[in-house]
Amino acid sequence: MGVPLLSDVPPSHPRYASLLTREKLVEGVERGITGLNGLIAQGRGEALDYLLGEVTTPPAEEAERAAAALLLLAERPVLSVNGNAAALVPREMVDLARKIGAPLEVNIFYRTEERVRRIADHLRSFGAEEVFGETPDASVPGLDHARGKASRGGIFDADVVFVPLEDGDRCEALVRMGKRVVTVDLNPLSRTARTSTVTIVDNVVRALPNLISLVGEMGGQREAELREIVASYDNRAVLRRSVEAMVSHLSRQFSTFEE
């Protein structure tokens, strides 16, 4: 569909990681998992990640640690999966779900039953045990009908929801329901970033492996220690430091180019 395969590109290529990510997403479109809008969202992410230097910054690491603590402390955690997450990190979403004993829920912005089913099947092909979303039986208040669809036992009843790459309206609606919301969003100024309890300003392909390690590492910590990590976490400060990281990377890049 107009995008070449990576077979010709050596892993040493400076843009290998971003080309690989792009290829996975195009594959997602071809498999009916990712919507066309997901490609545009991917492009937005690419540009912002480029501004971050394509690394997990110290504020992102701090957010990932707080996210791991929240997920470990949660009584009814749920991991939400959209078309981009399904294309980019299906194995990792399933792995994280298993490690924290959480179900997954398919939750896409432009909902079609067909696409929901394909994503659920895709996750099951990676070993997912409990996947909600195909037969929603509840509504998130404040969203219109198609956007608000949710499942009892899944997102509707969760106390902590991990919603990477989420839309601002839905993120706000979940927060209004009293849930703690963990998101991954490369735009530290977005409504999603500003509304969430913990915002990981990182590429989802780096954030998920990091979260999986952290959950493994921190799984043995005492509850009081985890609570302390959550209590001392300041999302606003983390977002500010993320913006600062972008500004300083941009300035640094520019000065190399001036030489």
Added chain:
Amino acid sequence: MGVPLLSDVPPSHPRYASLLTREKLVEGVERGITGLNGLIAQGRGEALDYLLGEVTTPPAEEAERAAAALLLLAERPVLSVNGNAAALVPREMVDLARKIGAPLEVNIFYRTEERVRRIADHLRSFGAEEVFGETPDASVPGLDHARGKASRGGIFDADVVFVPLEDGDRCEALVRMGKRVVTVDLNPLSRTARTSTVTIVDNVVRALPNLISLVGEMGGQREAELREIVASYDNRAVLRRSVEAMVSHLSRQFSTFEE
């Protein structure tokens, strides 16, 4: 194809312009004019434009003025059209071509004969008189076969090429041929931006109408005046000011959010 129409969105919506742009591009994909990669490129542009505040900045205005002067002074100007330009600004490309007496040439990154033909037809449907690209008979040196295809009487023989949204390799190859290259690129740090003679760091949907007015306005100026505009233009300085505009918009945005 998973993207809603704008019919429901009022023009007063804060993101109306960017939603409209997005819709045009998705339409381009559906018509076989724009490739999937074009959607990702659009997303990158959206994020960068957001960082610019979605306005034509003073350095972009200066670049547009220099671009208009170069195009007016050119002996054999050519306007290159790719899948995104064809979807977003077909009428404007045709209009600009007519105003400066230049042919158009279809020049796409992931070339398929079918897509080239569709883009050429699309441009002709807006009244384009001379469209090269369907039967390339020359090669830009230093590019591989498919990427290097060009037409005599078109890009191959041009002294000034307007290549909005161009790839870095091809931009460099055109400059190496001794051409003066005018581009539109929202990333002031990209290889295309750094290589071109004049880089307009602006959204193509704003840059084209601006160029059309400027060409109209400046068309009556004496050649010596136009030469002076070109001679005093410093692309490096314009790029630096564009980066500064992004940094300052980003910081400003962040401080509003902190209140």
